[in-house]
Amino acid sequence: MAFPLPRGITPPEISFLAEMEMVTILPRQRLEGLELLSGPAEPLLPPRRTTLPLWLALLLKRQRRANILPPSWLHPESLSLILDIETQHHEYQHAFSPPPPLPGQPSLRDRGKRPVATPRYTPDGGRYFPAPPFLPQNVTQDHIAAGEPPSLPFHWLEVGTMLLDAASDDLVDPDQTRRLLKELREVRTAKIRSGVDVLDAAASGGGGVALTGVGAMEIGEGRGFISGVVDGLRKIGASKEQARREQMAEDMANGGYDATQDDEDDMEF
Amino acid sequence: MDIDDILASVDRNDASSPESAALDHQLLTRFWVAERGVSELLPWPGALMARITDRVRKQIETIEDLAASSADPHPPTNNPTLNLKLSILQTDLARTQYLIRSVLRQRLSKLTSHSMHYLLRIAPADPSQPTTQQPEDSIPDLASVTDPSPLSSQELAFLHAHQSLLAGHYGASFLSSFPPQLRRLDDNAGGTSMVQGPDAREVVFVRCLVDEVRVVVPPGDGVEVETFGTSMRIGDVWVVRWEGIRGAWERGDVEVL
Numbered sequence: 001m002a003f004p005l006p007r008g009i010t011p012p013e014i015s016f017l018a019e020m021e022m023v024t025i026l027p028r029q030r031l032e033g034l035e036l037l038s039g040p041a042e043p044l045l046p047p048r049r050t051t052l053p054l055w056l057a058l059l060l061k062r063q064r065r066a067n068i069l070p071p072s073w074l075h076p077e078s079l080s081l082i083l084d085i086e087t088q089h090h091e092y093q094h095a096f097s098p099p100p101p102l103p104g105q106p107s108l109r110d111r112g113k114r115p116v117a118t119p120r121y122t123p124d125g126g127r128y129f130p131a132p133p134f135l136p137q138n139v140t141q142d143h144i145a146a147g148e149p150p151s152l153p154f155h156w157l158e159v160g161t162m163l164l165d166a167a168s169d170d171l172v173d174p175d176q177t178r179r180l181l182k183e184l185r186e187v188r189t190a191k192i193r194s195g196v197d198v199l200d201a202a203a204s205g206g207g208g209v210a211l212t213g214v215g216a217m218e219i220g221e222g223r224g225f226i227s228g229v230v231d232g233l234r235k236i237g238a239s240k241e242q243a244r245r246e247q248m249a250e251d252m253a254n255g256g257y258d259a260t261q262d263d264e265d266d267m268e269f
Numbered sequence: 270m271d272i273d274d275i276l277a278s279v280d281r282n283d284a285s286s287p288e289s290a291a292l293d294h295q296l297l298t299r300f301w302v303a304e305r306g307v308s309e310l311l312p313w314p315g316a317l318m319a320r321i322t323d324r325v326r327k328q329i330e331t332i333e334d335l336a337a338s339s340a341d342p343h344p345p346t347n348n349p350t351l352n353l354k355l356s357i358l359q360t361d362l363a364r365t366q367y368l369i370r371s372v373l374r375q376r377l378s379k380l381t382s383h384s385m386h387y388l389l390r391i392a393p394a395d396p397s398q399p400t401t402q403q404p405e406d407s408i409p410d411l412a413s414v415t416d417p418s419p420l421s422s423q424e425l426a427f428l429h430a431h432q433s434l435l436a437g438h439y440g441a442s443f444l445s446s447f448p449p450q451l452r453r454l455d456d457n458a459g460g461t462s463m464v465q466g467p468d469a470r471e472v473v474f475v476r477c478l479v480d481e482v483r484v485v486v487p488p489g490d491g492v493e494v495e496t497f498g499t500s501m502r503i504g505d506v507w508v509v510r511w512e513g514i515r516g517a518w519e520r521g522d523v524e525v526l
Protein backbone atom coordinates (compact mmCIF):
# COMPACT_ATOMS: atom_id res chain seq x y z
CA MET A 1 0.00 0.00 0.00
CA ALA A 2 2.61 2.49 1.10
CA PHE A 3 5.08 1.03 -1.34
CA PRO A 4 4.17 -1.32 -4.16
CA LEU A 5 7.63 -2.44 -5.28
CA PRO A 6 9.03 -5.86 -4.31
CA ARG A 7 12.00 -6.26 -1.99
CA GLY A 8 15.41 -5.60 -3.53
CA ILE A 9 16.04 -2.82 -6.00
CA THR A 10 14.25 -3.33 -9.31
CA PRO A 11 15.84 -2.86 -12.76
CA PRO A 12 14.71 0.78 -13.19
CA GLU A 13 16.21 1.54 -9.78
CA ILE A 14 19.43 -0.22 -10.81
CA SER A 15 19.70 2.04 -13.87
CA PHE A 16 19.10 5.00 -11.57
CA LEU A 17 22.00 3.77 -9.46
CA ALA A 18 24.17 3.21 -12.54
CA GLU A 19 23.63 6.85 -13.51
CA MET A 20 25.72 7.78 -10.48
CA GLU A 21 28.82 6.18 -12.02
CA MET A 22 31.49 8.73 -12.88
CA VAL A 23 32.46 9.12 -16.55
CA THR A 24 34.94 11.33 -18.36
CA ILE A 25 33.63 14.01 -20.70
CA LEU A 26 35.13 16.49 -23.11
CA PRO A 27 33.06 19.67 -22.69
CA ARG A 28 32.25 21.89 -25.66
CA GLN A 29 31.28 24.95 -23.65
CA ARG A 30 32.21 26.63 -20.42
CA LEU A 31 30.22 26.24 -17.25
CA GLU A 32 31.16 27.24 -13.76
CA GLY A 33 31.49 24.63 -11.04
CA LEU A 34 28.30 23.66 -9.25
CA GLU A 35 27.61 22.58 -5.70
CA LEU A 36 25.31 19.63 -6.18
CA LEU A 37 23.65 17.60 -3.46
CA SER A 38 25.52 14.59 -4.81
CA GLY A 39 28.84 16.38 -4.40
CA PRO A 40 30.70 19.17 -6.17
CA ALA A 41 30.76 19.22 -9.98
CA GLU A 42 33.95 20.57 -11.48
CA PRO A 43 33.84 23.59 -13.80
CA LEU A 44 33.73 22.85 -17.52
CA LEU A 45 36.62 24.45 -19.37
CA PRO A 46 37.00 23.18 -22.93
CA PRO A 47 39.12 21.46 -24.03
CA ARG A 48 39.96 20.09 -20.60
CA ARG A 49 38.55 16.68 -19.65
CA THR A 50 36.26 16.52 -16.63
CA THR A 51 34.81 13.70 -14.60
CA LEU A 52 31.07 13.92 -13.96
CA PRO A 53 28.27 11.57 -12.91
CA LEU A 54 26.75 9.72 -15.86
CA TRP A 55 23.32 11.39 -15.51
CA LEU A 56 24.91 14.81 -15.85
CA ALA A 57 27.14 13.68 -18.70
CA LEU A 58 24.09 12.32 -20.56
CA LEU A 59 22.17 15.56 -19.93
CA LEU A 60 25.02 17.57 -21.43
CA LYS A 61 25.47 15.08 -24.28
CA ARG A 62 21.80 15.25 -25.29
CA GLN A 63 22.08 19.02 -25.53
CA ARG A 64 25.29 18.64 -27.54
CA ARG A 65 27.26 20.48 -24.94
CA ALA A 66 29.81 17.72 -24.37
CA ASN A 67 31.26 14.51 -25.74
CA ILE A 68 31.58 11.44 -23.57
CA LEU A 69 34.88 9.59 -23.62
CA PRO A 70 34.03 5.89 -23.45
CA PRO A 71 35.60 3.91 -20.59
CA SER A 72 38.45 1.65 -21.60
CA TRP A 73 36.50 -1.57 -21.09
CA LEU A 74 33.79 -0.40 -23.52
CA HIS A 75 36.00 -0.96 -26.54
CA PRO A 76 35.60 -3.85 -29.00
CA GLU A 77 39.13 -5.05 -28.24
CA SER A 78 38.66 -5.15 -24.46
CA LEU A 79 35.22 -6.67 -24.77
CA SER A 80 36.40 -9.50 -27.00
CA LEU A 81 39.25 -10.16 -24.56
CA ILE A 82 36.74 -10.40 -21.71
CA LEU A 83 34.53 -12.61 -23.83
CA ASP A 84 37.53 -14.88 -24.37
CA ILE A 85 38.08 -15.10 -20.62
CA GLU A 86 34.41 -15.86 -20.07
CA THR A 87 34.22 -18.59 -22.72
CA GLN A 88 37.67 -20.08 -23.27
CA HIS A 89 39.33 -19.86 -19.89
CA HIS A 90 39.08 -23.10 -18.03
CA GLU A 91 39.17 -21.41 -14.65
CA TYR A 92 36.10 -19.31 -15.41
CA GLN A 93 33.99 -21.99 -17.01
CA HIS A 94 31.40 -21.77 -14.26
CA ALA A 95 32.31 -18.38 -12.84
CA PHE A 96 32.21 -14.80 -14.03
CA SER A 97 35.37 -13.08 -15.19
CA PRO A 98 37.00 -11.28 -12.25
CA PRO A 99 35.64 -7.78 -11.51
CA PRO A 100 37.87 -4.72 -11.21
CA PRO A 101 39.51 -4.79 -7.76
CA LEU A 102 38.16 -2.62 -4.96
CA PRO A 103 40.58 -0.04 -3.53
CA GLY A 104 43.10 -1.91 -1.41
CA GLN A 105 42.32 -5.22 -3.07
CA PRO A 106 45.37 -6.71 -4.78
CA SER A 107 44.86 -7.03 -8.53
CA LEU A 108 44.84 -10.38 -10.23
CA ARG A 109 48.55 -10.30 -11.03
CA ASP A 110 49.76 -10.12 -7.44
CA ARG A 111 47.25 -12.50 -6.00
CA GLY A 112 49.43 -13.45 -3.04
CA LYS A 113 49.39 -9.98 -1.53
CA ARG A 114 47.30 -9.23 1.52
CA PRO A 115 44.41 -6.87 0.89
CA VAL A 116 44.63 -3.57 2.76
CA ALA A 117 41.25 -1.86 2.75
CA THR A 118 41.55 1.62 4.23
CA PRO A 119 38.24 3.02 5.38
CA ARG A 120 37.04 6.59 5.25
CA TYR A 121 35.10 7.81 8.24
CA THR A 122 31.57 9.09 8.20
CA PRO A 123 30.64 12.19 10.23
CA ASP A 124 28.96 9.83 12.67
CA GLY A 125 32.19 7.95 13.23
CA GLY A 126 31.31 4.82 11.28
CA ARG A 127 33.65 3.20 8.81
CA TYR A 128 32.95 3.62 5.13
CA PHE A 129 34.50 1.70 2.27
CA PRO A 130 33.62 3.11 -1.12
CA ALA A 131 32.19 0.66 -3.66
CA PRO A 132 30.52 0.92 -7.07
CA PRO A 133 28.88 3.15 -8.30
CA PHE A 134 31.20 5.50 -6.42
CA LEU A 135 34.49 4.17 -7.74
CA PRO A 136 36.18 5.47 -10.88
CA GLN A 137 35.56 2.27 -12.84
CA ASN A 138 34.15 3.98 -15.91
CA VAL A 139 36.45 6.97 -16.28
CA THR A 140 38.99 7.08 -19.04
CA GLN A 141 42.43 6.22 -17.74
CA ASP A 142 45.47 7.66 -19.41
CA HIS A 143 47.75 4.89 -18.28
CA ILE A 144 46.53 1.36 -18.27
CA ALA A 145 48.99 -0.79 -16.37
CA ALA A 146 50.67 -3.24 -18.70
CA GLY A 147 49.51 -6.82 -18.38
CA GLU A 148 46.33 -5.78 -16.57
CA PRO A 149 43.49 -7.66 -18.24
CA PRO A 150 40.35 -5.61 -18.91
CA SER A 151 37.43 -6.32 -16.60
CA LEU A 152 33.73 -5.60 -16.55
CA PRO A 153 32.68 -3.08 -13.88
CA PHE A 154 29.67 -3.75 -11.64
CA HIS A 155 27.29 -1.61 -13.73
CA TRP A 156 28.66 -2.74 -17.10
CA LEU A 157 25.37 -3.60 -18.77
CA GLU A 158 23.58 -0.40 -17.75
CA VAL A 159 26.46 1.96 -18.49
CA GLY A 160 27.17 0.21 -21.78
CA THR A 161 23.55 0.32 -22.90
CA MET A 162 23.06 3.94 -21.87
CA LEU A 163 26.21 5.05 -23.68
CA LEU A 164 25.21 3.08 -26.80
CA ASP A 165 21.79 4.76 -26.69
CA ALA A 166 22.79 8.34 -26.08
CA ALA A 167 26.38 8.61 -27.19
CA SER A 168 26.95 5.99 -29.85
CA ASP A 169 28.80 8.55 -32.00
CA ASP A 170 31.44 8.84 -29.27
CA LEU A 171 32.15 5.11 -29.16
CA VAL A 172 34.61 3.12 -31.20
CA ASP A 173 32.65 0.92 -33.59
CA PRO A 174 29.26 1.00 -31.83
CA ASP A 175 27.80 -1.89 -33.83
CA GLN A 176 30.59 -4.25 -32.91
CA THR A 177 30.38 -3.05 -29.29
CA ARG A 178 26.67 -3.71 -29.19
CA ARG A 179 27.16 -7.20 -30.60
CA LEU A 180 29.86 -8.03 -28.08
CA LEU A 181 27.79 -6.73 -25.17
CA LYS A 182 24.93 -8.94 -26.30
CA GLU A 183 27.19 -11.98 -26.54
CA LEU A 184 28.67 -11.32 -23.11
CA ARG A 185 25.20 -11.00 -21.70
CA GLU A 186 24.13 -14.32 -23.17
CA VAL A 187 27.23 -16.17 -21.97
CA ARG A 188 26.84 -14.80 -18.47
CA THR A 189 23.10 -15.42 -18.25
CA ALA A 190 23.79 -19.05 -19.15
CA LYS A 191 26.27 -19.22 -16.27
CA ILE A 192 23.67 -17.89 -13.83
CA ARG A 193 21.19 -20.46 -15.07
CA SER A 194 23.61 -23.37 -14.75
CA GLY A 195 24.51 -22.19 -11.24
CA VAL A 196 21.06 -23.02 -9.91
CA ASP A 197 22.35 -26.41 -8.72
CA VAL A 198 24.49 -24.90 -5.97
CA LEU A 199 21.77 -22.65 -4.54
CA ASP A 200 21.16 -25.26 -1.88
CA ALA A 201 24.33 -24.11 -0.11
CA ALA A 202 22.76 -20.73 0.64
CA ALA A 203 19.70 -22.36 2.16
CA SER A 204 21.56 -23.67 5.21
CA GLY A 205 22.64 -21.55 8.15
CA GLY A 206 26.07 -20.05 7.73
CA GLY A 207 26.28 -21.14 4.12
CA GLY A 208 26.20 -19.03 1.01
CA VAL A 209 26.64 -18.96 -2.73
CA ALA A 210 29.37 -16.84 -4.28
CA LEU A 211 28.49 -14.75 -7.32
CA THR A 212 31.71 -12.74 -7.48
CA GLY A 213 31.99 -10.75 -10.67
CA VAL A 214 28.25 -10.58 -11.25
CA GLY A 215 26.80 -7.35 -12.64
CA ALA A 216 24.18 -5.21 -10.94
CA MET A 217 21.56 -5.81 -13.61
CA GLU A 218 22.24 -9.54 -13.56
CA ILE A 219 21.49 -9.53 -9.82
CA GLY A 220 18.36 -7.51 -10.52
CA GLU A 221 17.16 -10.07 -13.05
CA GLY A 222 18.03 -13.10 -10.94
CA ARG A 223 17.03 -11.73 -7.57
CA GLY A 224 13.42 -12.88 -7.56
CA PHE A 225 14.29 -16.35 -8.76
CA ILE A 226 17.38 -16.91 -6.60
CA SER A 227 15.91 -15.61 -3.35
CA GLY A 228 12.67 -17.47 -4.06
CA VAL A 229 14.46 -20.78 -4.61
CA VAL A 230 16.76 -20.35 -1.62
CA ASP A 231 13.92 -19.36 0.72
CA GLY A 232 11.84 -22.25 -0.54
CA LEU A 233 14.68 -24.73 0.00
CA ARG A 234 15.25 -23.29 3.46
CA LYS A 235 11.62 -23.86 4.42
CA ILE A 236 11.70 -27.41 3.11
CA GLY A 237 14.92 -28.14 4.97
CA ALA A 238 13.94 -26.32 8.18
CA SER A 239 13.28 -29.44 10.25
CA LYS A 240 16.46 -31.09 8.99
CA GLU A 241 18.45 -28.01 9.90
CA GLN A 242 16.89 -27.89 13.33
CA ALA A 243 17.77 -31.54 13.92
CA ARG A 244 21.35 -30.86 12.86
CA ARG A 245 21.55 -27.91 15.21
CA GLU A 246 20.25 -29.96 18.08
CA GLN A 247 22.79 -32.66 17.33
CA MET A 248 25.45 -29.98 17.34
CA ALA A 249 24.23 -28.66 20.70
CA GLU A 250 24.49 -32.16 22.09
CA ASP A 251 28.03 -32.56 20.75
CA MET A 252 28.99 -29.24 22.27
CA ALA A 253 27.57 -30.28 25.62
CA ASN A 254 29.78 -33.37 25.42
CA GLY A 255 32.72 -31.08 24.85
CA GLY A 256 33.89 -32.24 21.45
CA TYR A 257 32.86 -29.59 19.03
CA ASP A 258 34.99 -27.79 16.51
CA ALA A 259 33.46 -24.97 14.49
CA THR A 260 35.24 -25.96 11.30
CA GLN A 261 33.37 -29.24 11.13
CA ASP A 262 30.14 -27.42 10.66
CA ASP A 263 31.71 -25.48 7.86
CA GLU A 264 32.39 -28.61 5.87
CA ASP A 265 28.95 -30.03 6.54
CA ASP A 266 27.47 -26.97 4.94
CA MET A 267 29.44 -27.32 1.79
CA GLU A 268 28.54 -30.96 1.28
CA PHE A 269 24.87 -30.18 1.02
CA MET B 270 44.56 7.66 20.52
CA ASP B 271 45.65 5.85 17.40
CA ILE B 272 45.94 7.03 13.84
CA ASP B 273 42.41 5.95 12.94
CA ASP B 274 40.92 8.24 15.57
CA ILE B 275 42.96 11.16 14.30
CA LEU B 276 41.84 10.51 10.75
CA ALA B 277 38.26 10.18 11.92
CA SER B 278 38.36 13.50 13.73
CA VAL B 279 39.83 15.21 10.67
CA ASP B 280 37.11 13.76 8.47
CA ARG B 281 34.44 14.77 10.92
CA ASN B 282 35.39 18.40 11.23
CA ASP B 283 34.21 19.64 7.85
CA ALA B 284 30.51 18.81 7.96
CA SER B 285 29.63 21.70 5.66
CA SER B 286 32.22 21.09 2.96
CA PRO B 287 31.29 19.88 -0.54
CA GLU B 288 33.26 16.68 0.05
CA SER B 289 31.08 15.79 3.00
CA ALA B 290 28.03 16.39 0.78
CA ALA B 291 29.44 13.79 -1.60
CA LEU B 292 30.09 11.36 1.25
CA ASP B 293 26.60 11.84 2.67
CA HIS B 294 25.14 11.25 -0.75
CA GLN B 295 27.01 7.96 -1.01
CA LEU B 296 25.90 6.95 2.46
CA LEU B 297 22.26 7.76 1.64
CA THR B 298 22.48 5.78 -1.59
CA ARG B 299 23.96 2.78 0.18
CA PHE B 300 21.35 2.99 2.93
CA TRP B 301 18.58 3.18 0.34
CA VAL B 302 19.81 0.04 -1.43
CA ALA B 303 20.09 -1.78 1.91
CA GLU B 304 16.66 -0.69 3.11
CA ARG B 305 15.17 -1.88 -0.18
CA GLY B 306 16.96 -5.21 0.00
CA VAL B 307 16.53 -6.32 3.61
CA SER B 308 13.37 -7.78 5.08
CA GLU B 309 13.50 -6.00 8.45
CA LEU B 310 13.52 -2.33 9.29
CA LEU B 311 17.07 -0.95 9.52
CA PRO B 312 18.07 1.50 12.27
CA TRP B 313 17.05 5.06 11.37
CA PRO B 314 20.15 7.09 10.39
CA GLY B 315 18.98 10.24 12.18
CA ALA B 316 22.14 12.34 11.92
CA LEU B 317 22.63 11.54 8.24
CA MET B 318 19.02 12.37 7.41
CA ALA B 319 19.19 15.64 9.35
CA ARG B 320 22.26 16.72 7.39
CA ILE B 321 20.71 15.74 4.08
CA THR B 322 17.33 17.40 4.63
CA ASP B 323 19.20 20.52 5.74
CA ARG B 324 21.17 20.52 2.49
CA VAL B 325 18.04 19.89 0.44
CA ARG B 326 16.38 22.92 2.05
CA LYS B 327 19.35 25.13 1.27
CA GLN B 328 19.52 23.84 -2.29
CA ILE B 329 15.85 24.67 -2.84
CA GLU B 330 16.53 28.22 -1.65
CA THR B 331 19.47 28.49 -4.06
CA ILE B 332 17.33 27.27 -6.94
CA GLU B 333 14.55 29.72 -6.08
CA ASP B 334 16.99 32.61 -6.02
CA LEU B 335 18.40 31.60 -9.40
CA ALA B 336 14.94 31.16 -10.88
CA ALA B 337 13.93 34.60 -9.62
CA SER B 338 16.96 36.19 -11.23
CA SER B 339 16.25 34.45 -14.54
CA ALA B 340 12.64 35.69 -14.50
CA ASP B 341 13.89 39.27 -14.17
CA PRO B 342 13.18 40.92 -17.55
CA HIS B 343 16.15 43.27 -17.35
CA PRO B 344 19.07 41.24 -16.15
CA PRO B 345 22.10 43.34 -15.37
CA THR B 346 24.39 40.61 -16.64
CA ASN B 347 23.02 38.32 -19.28
CA ASN B 348 24.00 34.82 -18.30
CA PRO B 349 23.45 32.33 -21.14
CA THR B 350 24.19 29.28 -19.01
CA LEU B 351 21.65 30.16 -16.34
CA ASN B 352 18.96 27.87 -17.73
CA LEU B 353 21.38 24.98 -18.07
CA LYS B 354 22.57 25.55 -14.55
CA LEU B 355 19.01 25.60 -13.27
CA SER B 356 18.09 22.39 -15.03
CA ILE B 357 21.18 20.63 -13.67
CA LEU B 358 20.46 21.79 -10.12
CA GLN B 359 16.83 20.75 -10.39
CA THR B 360 17.69 17.31 -11.76
CA ASP B 361 20.15 16.81 -8.93
CA LEU B 362 17.56 17.92 -6.39
CA ALA B 363 14.91 15.63 -7.85
CA ARG B 364 17.28 12.65 -7.74
CA THR B 365 18.09 13.25 -4.08
CA GLN B 366 14.43 13.75 -3.19
CA TYR B 367 13.59 10.52 -4.96
CA LEU B 368 16.10 8.65 -2.81
CA ILE B 369 14.71 10.13 0.41
CA ARG B 370 11.12 9.44 -0.64
CA SER B 371 11.89 5.87 -1.61
CA VAL B 372 13.62 5.19 1.73
CA LEU B 373 10.70 6.63 3.69
CA ARG B 374 8.04 4.79 1.71
CA GLN B 375 9.87 1.50 2.01
CA ARG B 376 10.13 1.99 5.75
CA LEU B 377 6.45 2.84 6.06
CA SER B 378 5.57 -0.28 4.12
CA LYS B 379 7.71 -2.43 6.44
CA LEU B 380 6.19 -0.74 9.48
CA THR B 381 2.60 -1.23 8.42
CA SER B 382 3.08 -4.86 7.43
CA HIS B 383 4.57 -5.79 10.83
CA SER B 384 3.16 -3.02 13.00
CA MET B 385 2.54 -5.04 16.18
CA HIS B 386 6.01 -6.57 15.99
CA TYR B 387 7.75 -3.20 15.97
CA LEU B 388 5.47 -1.72 18.64
CA LEU B 389 6.18 -4.58 21.01
CA ARG B 390 9.88 -4.42 20.21
CA ILE B 391 10.03 -0.79 21.31
CA ALA B 392 7.66 -1.08 24.27
CA PRO B 393 7.45 -4.67 25.52
CA ALA B 394 4.00 -5.57 26.78
CA ASP B 395 3.50 -5.54 30.53
CA PRO B 396 2.57 -9.10 31.46
CA SER B 397 1.39 -8.18 34.97
CA GLN B 398 -1.97 -6.66 34.08
CA PRO B 399 -4.02 -8.49 31.46
CA THR B 400 -7.10 -6.79 32.89
CA THR B 401 -9.31 -5.76 30.04
CA GLN B 402 -9.71 -7.74 26.89
CA GLN B 403 -10.27 -5.28 24.08
CA PRO B 404 -8.27 -5.15 20.85
CA GLU B 405 -7.08 -1.63 21.74
CA ASP B 406 -5.55 -2.87 24.99
CA SER B 407 -2.93 -4.88 23.18
CA ILE B 408 -1.28 -1.68 22.01
CA PRO B 409 1.53 -0.89 24.44
CA ASP B 410 1.77 2.44 26.19
CA LEU B 411 4.53 4.53 24.67
CA ALA B 412 4.72 7.15 27.43
CA SER B 413 7.85 5.64 28.96
CA VAL B 414 9.71 5.06 25.69
CA THR B 415 12.91 7.05 25.50
CA ASP B 416 14.69 5.41 22.58
CA PRO B 417 12.53 4.69 19.54
CA SER B 418 15.35 2.84 17.72
CA PRO B 419 15.19 1.42 15.04
CA LEU B 420 12.40 3.88 14.23
CA SER B 421 12.55 7.65 14.10
CA SER B 422 10.27 9.41 16.59
CA GLN B 423 7.92 10.50 13.78
CA GLU B 424 7.71 6.92 12.56
CA LEU B 425 6.88 5.78 16.08
CA ALA B 426 4.09 8.34 16.37
CA PHE B 427 2.75 7.20 13.01
CA LEU B 428 2.98 3.56 13.98
CA HIS B 429 1.11 4.11 17.24
CA ALA B 430 -1.67 6.07 15.57
CA HIS B 431 -1.89 3.54 12.75
CA GLN B 432 -2.15 0.57 15.06
CA SER B 433 -4.70 2.31 17.34
CA LEU B 434 -6.95 3.01 14.36
CA LEU B 435 -6.51 -0.53 13.10
CA ALA B 436 -7.30 -2.07 16.50
CA GLY B 437 -10.37 0.16 16.87
CA HIS B 438 -11.54 -0.83 13.42
CA TYR B 439 -11.03 -4.54 14.03
CA GLY B 440 -12.85 -4.21 17.34
CA ALA B 441 -15.79 -2.39 15.83
CA SER B 442 -16.12 -4.59 12.77
CA PHE B 443 -15.72 -8.13 14.11
CA LEU B 444 -13.63 -8.66 17.24
CA SER B 445 -16.38 -7.34 19.55
CA SER B 446 -18.53 -10.34 18.68
CA PHE B 447 -15.77 -12.73 19.82
CA PRO B 448 -15.45 -14.08 23.38
CA PRO B 449 -13.43 -11.57 25.49
CA GLN B 450 -10.35 -13.77 25.83
CA LEU B 451 -9.97 -13.94 22.04
CA ARG B 452 -10.03 -10.21 21.42
CA ARG B 453 -6.42 -9.24 21.92
CA LEU B 454 -4.11 -8.65 18.94
CA ASP B 455 -1.00 -9.94 20.71
CA ASP B 456 -2.48 -13.22 21.90
CA ASN B 457 0.05 -15.95 22.47
CA ALA B 458 -2.13 -18.71 23.84
CA GLY B 459 -0.77 -22.18 23.23
CA GLY B 460 2.80 -20.90 22.94
CA THR B 461 2.27 -19.51 19.46
CA SER B 462 2.49 -15.78 19.19
CA MET B 463 0.06 -14.03 16.89
CA VAL B 464 2.53 -11.24 16.29
CA GLN B 465 4.49 -11.88 13.16
CA GLY B 466 7.80 -10.25 12.47
CA PRO B 467 9.98 -10.03 9.38
CA ASP B 468 11.97 -13.15 8.52
CA ALA B 469 15.65 -12.51 9.24
CA ARG B 470 16.58 -15.74 7.51
CA GLU B 471 15.65 -14.45 4.08
CA VAL B 472 18.66 -14.19 1.82
CA VAL B 473 20.28 -10.98 0.64
CA PHE B 474 22.97 -10.19 -1.92
CA VAL B 475 26.05 -8.67 -0.31
CA ARG B 476 29.50 -7.51 -1.30
CA CYS B 477 32.36 -7.99 1.14
CA LEU B 478 34.34 -4.75 1.60
CA VAL B 479 37.06 -5.83 4.04
CA ASP B 480 39.73 -8.54 4.03
CA GLU B 481 37.47 -11.23 5.41
CA VAL B 482 33.96 -11.55 6.81
CA ARG B 483 32.69 -14.78 8.32
CA VAL B 484 29.02 -15.62 8.05
CA VAL B 485 27.66 -16.18 11.54
CA VAL B 486 24.93 -18.54 12.65
CA PRO B 487 23.16 -16.85 15.55
CA PRO B 488 22.34 -18.88 18.67
CA GLY B 489 19.15 -20.88 18.58
CA ASP B 490 17.72 -24.40 18.42
CA GLY B 491 19.59 -25.40 21.54
CA VAL B 492 22.98 -24.06 20.50
CA GLU B 493 23.75 -21.20 22.84
CA VAL B 494 26.78 -19.66 21.18
CA GLU B 495 27.32 -18.05 17.81
CA THR B 496 29.00 -20.32 15.31
CA PHE B 497 30.67 -19.40 12.07
CA GLY B 498 30.00 -20.61 8.55
CA THR B 499 31.73 -19.79 5.27
CA SER B 500 33.99 -16.79 4.96
CA MET B 501 33.90 -14.09 2.30
CA ARG B 502 36.91 -12.29 0.87
CA ILE B 503 37.24 -8.67 -0.21
CA GLY B 504 35.36 -7.88 -3.42
CA ASP B 505 33.31 -11.08 -3.29
CA VAL B 506 29.57 -11.04 -3.95
CA TRP B 507 27.57 -13.63 -1.99
CA VAL B 508 24.02 -14.74 -1.47
CA VAL B 509 23.69 -15.29 2.29
CA ARG B 510 21.12 -15.11 5.05
CA TRP B 511 20.55 -11.64 6.40
CA GLU B 512 20.90 -12.82 10.00
CA GLY B 513 24.35 -14.18 9.11
CA ILE B 514 25.82 -10.83 8.09
CA ARG B 515 23.68 -8.32 10.01
CA GLY B 516 26.52 -7.61 12.43
CA ALA B 517 29.01 -7.14 9.60
CA TRP B 518 26.60 -4.74 7.90
CA GLU B 519 26.29 -2.67 11.06
CA ARG B 520 30.09 -2.41 11.21
CA GLY B 521 30.19 -1.35 7.55
CA ASP B 522 32.14 -4.45 6.49
CA VAL B 523 29.65 -5.55 3.86
CA GLU B 524 27.20 -3.71 1.65
CA VAL B 525 23.81 -4.97 0.52
CA LEU B 526 23.35 -5.05 -3.25
